[in-house]
Amino acid sequence: MASDTSKRSSYFLITPMAAIFAVFLVIPLLTIVVVSFWDYDEYRILPDFILENYSYLLGSSVTWSIYLNTLKYAALTWVFTLLIGFTVAYFLAFHVRSLTWQIVLFMLCTIPFWTSNIIRMISWIPFLGRNGLLNSALINMGIVDQPLEFLLFSDFAVVLADVHLYTLFMVVPIFNSMMRIDRSLIEAARDAGASGFETLKSVIVPLSKPGIAIGSIFVITVVMGDFITVRLMSGGQSASVGLQISNEIGLLQYPAAAASAVVLLITVLLIVTGLLRLVDIRKEL
Amino acid sequence: MTIDIKKSAKNLLTDTGVSRRGFVKGAAVATGAAIGSGAITGFPTIWAQNIKNVTLRQFGTGVSNINAVADKVKEDLGFTLQMTALDSDAVAQRAVTQPNSFDIADIEYWICKKVFPAGTMQPMDTTKLKNYDAISKLFITGKLTPDSEIAQGTAPHKVGFVEGPDSVDFASAPTQWMTLIPTIYNADTLGIRPDLIDRPIDSWADLLDPAFKGKASILNIPSIGIMDAAMVCEAMGEMTYGDKGNMTQEEIDKTIAIMIEAKNAGQFRAFWKSFDESVNLMASGEVVIQSMWSPAVAAVRSKGIACKYQPLKEGYRAWGGGIGLAKHLSGLELEAAYEYIDWYLSGWVGAYLNRQGYYSAAPETAKKFMSEDEWGFWMEGKAAEGDILSPEGKVMEKAGAVRDGGSYEERMGSVACWNSVMDENKHMIRKWNEFVAA
Numbered sequence: 001m002a003s004d005t006s007k008r009s010s011y012f013l014i015t016p017m018a019a020i021f022a023v024f025l026v027i028p029l030l031t032i033v034v035v036s037f038w039d040y041d042e043y044r045i046l047p048d049f050i051l052e053n054y055s056y057l058l059g060s061s062v063t064w065s066i067y068l069n070t071l072k073y074a075a076l077t078w079v080f081t082l083l084i085g086f087t088v089a090y091f092l093a094f095h096v097r098s099l100t101w102q103i104v105l106f107m108l109c110t111i112p113f114w115t116s117n118i119i120r121m122i123s124w125i126p127f128l129g130r131n132g133l134l135n136s137a138l139i140n141m142g143i144v145d146q147p148l149e150f151l152l153f154s155d156f157a158v159v160l161a162d163v164h165l166y167t168l169f170m171v172v173p174i175f176n177s178m179m180r181i182d183r184s185l186i187e188a189a190r191d192a193g194a195s196g197f198e199t200l201k202s203v204i205v206p207l208s209k210p211g212i213a214i215g216s217i218f219v220i221t222v223v224m225g226d227f228i229t230v231r232l233m234s235g236g237q238s239a240s241v242g243l244q245i246s247n248e249i250g251l252l253q254y255p256a257a258a259a260s261a262v263v264l265l266i267t268v269l270l271i272v273t274g275l276l277r278l279v280d281i282r283k284e285l
Numbered sequence: 286m287t288i289d290i291k292k293s294a295k296n297l298l299t300d301t302g303v304s305r306r307g308f309v310k311g312a313a314v315a316t317g318a319a320i321g322s323g324a325i326t327g328f329p330t331i332w333a334q335n336i337k338n339v340t341l342r343q344f345g346t347g348v349s350n351i352n353a354v355a356d357k358v359k360e361d362l363g364f365t366l367q368m369t370a371l372d373s374d375a376v377a378q379r380a381v382t383q384p385n386s387f388d389i390a391d392i393e394y395w396i397c398k399k400v401f402p403a404g405t406m407q408p409m410d411t412t413k414l415k416n417y418d419a420i421s422k423l424f425i426t427g428k429l430t431p432d433s434e435i436a437q438g439t440a441p442h443k444v445g446f447v448e449g450p451d452s453v454d455f456a457s458a459p460t461q462w463m464t465l466i467p468t469i470y471n472a473d474t475l476g477i478r479p480d481l482i483d484r485p486i487d488s489w490a491d492l493l494d495p496a497f498k499g500k501a502s503i504l505n506i507p508s509i510g511i512m513d514a515a516m517v518c519e520a521m522g523e524m525t526y527g528d529k530g531n532m533t534q535e536e537i538d539k540t541i542a543i544m545i546e547a548k549n550a551g552q553f554r555a556f557w558k559s560f561d562e563s564v565n566l567m568a569s570g571e572v573v574i575q576s577m578w579s580p581a582v583a584a585v586r587s588k589g590i591a592c593k594y595q596p597l598k599e600g601y602r603a604w605g606g607g608i609g610l611a612k613h614l615s616g617l618e619l620e621a622a623y624e625y626i627d628w629y630l631s632g633w634v635g636a637y638l639n640r641q642g643y644y645s646a647a648p649e650t651a652k653k654f655m656s657e658d659e660w661g662f663w664m665e666g667k668a669a670e671g672d673i674l675s676p677e678g679k680v681m682e683k684a685g686a687v688r689d690g691g692s693y694e695e696r697m698g699s700v701a702c703w704n705s706v707m708d709e710n711k712h713m714i715r716k717w718n719e720f721v722a723a
Contacts, residue, residue: 044381062719069722131570149499152571153555235555235566236505237548239722251507251714252374 085170153235177211345391438530465607476577600701
């Protein structure tokens with residue numbers, strides 16, 4: 001009897017959450033899946049059940065090159081944000097001894113996030129441009145004769161902006177994981193004769209894995225779905241999956257956009273599943 | 286008349302939320318005034334009195350949704366014009382799918398080609414327009430002067446008329462029933478930085494000249510970009526087109542192949558999608574030659590940077606828009622809409638548009654609202670005697686300046702192609718995406 005009541009009350013308690021998920025996540029997602037099978041012409045979407053959206057999408061060489069390009073951006077961004085994020089988190093967690101300073105420095109990392117990420121992105125453009133600050137400085141110092149063209153409107157610029165924008169997503173969860181590491185484990189490692197690097201490899205990295213996994217999920221999903229960074233920093237000359245979807249929406253090809261979105265969702269879910277296989281976040285949280 | 290009074294009374298109630306007492310009073314005044322004035326002038330002033338309560342909802346692209354026009358309408362005609370600015374895709378979609386959400390549609394002619402057949406708009410009776418005869422022949426016969434050639438693409442006159450009041454079939458010759466009254470149009474070409482280019486530019490082919498490797502740009506709006514690409518390929522002698530405004534799949538494939546080759550060779554610095562992107566690319570010197578819009582050239586120049594809207598021997602790519610009536614308009618609102626459209630052609634707006642560097646559909650009426658110097662600079666290609674001001678009063682050109690491309694006849698008379706939407710639109714967009722992803 002008592003368990004019945006508690007069962008009922010727990011159902012009651014999860015109802016609001018479930019309702020919010022149903023209304024704002026499940027129903028829109030189902031709509032996208034349904035629309036992805038519809039037909040369309042220039043100005044209308046026509047309820048139907050066709051596979052053409054998918055067959056064109058999966059059969060086109062453009063899709064493959066776009067996915068390859070997006071995965072390339074995601075992989076490069078992941079590598080750099082992980083290296084930088086891990087280093088910053090390590091410094092904050094193990095080198096800064098006072099809690100006050102840890103909080104101050106951590107806040108310092110978040111300050112850029114108080115401005116719009118579009119502003120942070122656009123400010124790279126005058127800096128990296130042909131006649132931009134960096135090129136002028138390099139030429140004035142006599143390091144190069146000609147402005148470096150690859151700095152702006154290139155893959156370099158896209159990855160640079162992505163790394164700049166998303167490193168914090170890596171810092172926060174890794175820092176969080178590191179703060180949970182029992183300091184006596186590190187002392188024990190040192191007592192057992194481990195060098196700094198061995199401690200890092202055998203103690204800190206394994207125990208930071210949940211943070212690394214969470215940070216990786218953040219960074220990879222954001223970069224996989226990004227369109228504005230790619231558009232602005234590549235000067236519109238590179239494509240990403242998100243950009244493709246945004247273009248299709250702009251041209252009112254909603255069913256095609258929905259099909260692209262479903263395929264992207266599946267791709268990202270596969271990547272996330274893979275990551276969760278490697279690290280059991282639940283167990284280690 | 287009773288119906289109209291009722292309608293105005295209803296508007297009074299809903300729009301201003303006056304008390305019932307105020308409403309009765311207002312209605313009584315309106316009736317009295319209507320009868321009284323009608324007796325004196327004999328003019329159907331019943332409209333003029335009630336028309337003040339009319340609100341017309343106009344939606345369209347940003348270029349012609351000018352608040353100054355709405356203010357002037359209120360002042361000259363007395364009724365309220367509500368403007369909504371949307372991008373051209375949204376405009377097209379809304380015109381078809383939400384026919385009751387607007388009274389006046391401000392759309393481009395190539396959109397009209399797709400939208401009008403959907404039956405959500407009604408043609409205008411040209412006999413009701415006092416200024417119909419002032420409309421440039423470009424929109425009636427497609428020929429600016431009797432011996433000019435008709436351009437390719439969706440030339441406005443091709444979709445400018447329908448067979449009858451209830452028809453959605455475009456007429457091949459002018460009829461009494463007009464789909465859109467032209468409002469704003471222009472001829473587009475390439476913009477260049479004359480200070481960074483040391484040779485004369487005279488052809489669309491120069492966009493792909495290896496001399497400008499890494500310093501060229503093209504606009505990334507597929508339906509317009511493909512036309513600029515076609516102008517370039519034709520000028521290079523690589524392609525000839527039956528109709529650049531309605532290419533075959535094969536023509537699209539070849540055009541895109543040429544563009545992809547150029548892109549992979551590093552010809553383009555960037556692609557632009559919005560007005561300010563094109564301005565920034567040009568002003569920062571990232572790009573020295575690119576497809577551009579006239580106000581963007583003016584914006585670069587206003588920063589004190591040399592920029593030229595270069596006329597090219599192959600001619601211009603033109604675009605034009607107009608205003609049309611929603612199907613549901615009737616009675617007083619329809620009369621108000623006609624009055625608005627006639628007023629649009631009567632010169633004030635025309636002068637305003639001319640001063641922005643666009644063209645008025647009825648140049649002769651606009652002339653009355655412009656100074657001789659303004660008319661000479663914008664329309665006749667003469668050197669400005671004094672400073673040329675924008676409609677907002679900002680100096681656009683200093684004394685002595687001459688408009689790039691010259692006079693109205695020189696510019697609009699050498700249009701090679703109008704913006705259009707192709708039958709192979711879906712295929713074209715897919716190929717364009719290949720170009721962007723290449």
